[in-house]
Amino acid sequence: MHKTIVGVDLAKNVIQVCIYRNKKVQSNTEMTPDEFLSWLVTSKAVLIVFEACGMSNYWKQRATDKGHDARLISAKLVSAVRQNQKTDKNDALAIVQASLLPEVRFIFGKSxxxxxxxxxxxxxxxxxxxxxxxxxxxxxxxxxxxxxxxxxxxxxxxxxxxxxxxxxxxxxxxxxxxxxxxxxxxxxxxxxxxxxxxxxxxxxxxHPECKKLLKIEGVGPINAINLYIALGCADLGTFNKGKDASACIGVTPAQHSSGGKVKIGTIGKIKNSTLRSQLISGAMSVVKQVVKREARTKKEAWLKSLIERRGNKCAAVALANKTVRTAFAMLTQGTEYKAELLAA
The missing domain is CATH 1.10.287 (Helix Hairpins)
Incomplete structure (x- = not known):
């Protein structure tokens, strides 16, 4: 548990820095980018939380280089936590407050x-x-x-x-x-x-990590890049499991549970719809090829069985889900993908 938490609200020309220590706000001051960079160099290692925005990846990289524990937090969560009017000071304070929430999920940064x-x-x-x-x-x-x-x-x-x-x-x-x-x-x-x-x-x-994703069915250059960007960062905010990544991308059914009753819904609309649609399009191309011939691998046999039961569209979404999980395992464990052939 870090004793000092620094909430940073980034803007184009100014940076608001809120320092929280011993359950009190020690300071909440405005800095220029050069002043903030100097502060990163001279300050002892602390937890620095940036609100995710256009420049947050750059500053997260700089803070990490200087030995700090740098993380990104959702702007939507910060907005929900902020108690007063929207100002730089209130935003920086809200970033600290949001980071103190139990089991808060941080956003992984990009290299x-x-x-x-x-x-x-x-x-x-x-x-x-x-x-x-x-x-x-x-x-x-x-x-x-x-x-x-x-x-x-x-x-x-x-x-x-x-x-x-x-x-x-x-x-x-x-x-x-x-x-x-x-x-x-x-x-x-x-x-x-x-x-x-x-x-x-x-x-x-x-990029060897990106290149090996091309071996997965339905993954071309664009989807290889998509998956590498979405999953290829071994950072603090990385998903713990492949199913978490699938749920975030939106290729799993929405869940609404209450009173001990679990209700599984449809594939709902999500923010990252472009990534999801491209993955499903790649999966659909595989589905169209598989229905024309005999299954050659165990995955194709599973896919053909699913197509017969649920139809092409449902099978494509299920394959996209499996693709995300496979890519997650490959990127986090450093493994290679090889389709398992059916026994002759």
């Missing part, structure tokens, strides 16, 4: 490698959204002029070339210029996605 992988993934997702939005906009605007074009990105770009070269379609010079710019933007967005895909694949090759 620099994980942060970089996550940045590549998010840039790729943004490029895909930009590409798809441009494509839909171009198709819709041309349809208003009774010009029907294909939905595929590559075919659409080729069709625009034909439209721009057609002198008999009565399109104005200004509209042709605007359409040409949109075509260039779409082409650039398509190239961006390809570059991000290449960055992802090369990054995986540089």
């Amino acid at each position: 620099v490698k994980q942060q970089q992988l996550q940045s590549i993934k998010r840039l790729r997702e943004l490029a895909i959204k930009h590409r798809d939005a441009l494509k839909k906009q171009i198709v819709a605007l041309l349809l208003e002029l009774n010009i029907r074009v294909p939905n595929g990105s590559a075919r659409l770009i080729n069709k625009i070339d034909y439209i721009l070269e057609d002198a008999e379609n009565e399109l104005s010079i200004e509209f042709r210029k605007a359409l040409h710019v949109a075509q260039q933007q779409l082409n650039a967005a398509m190239k961006s996605v390809l570059i991000y895909d290449d960055c992802s694949e090369k990054s995986i090759q540089a």
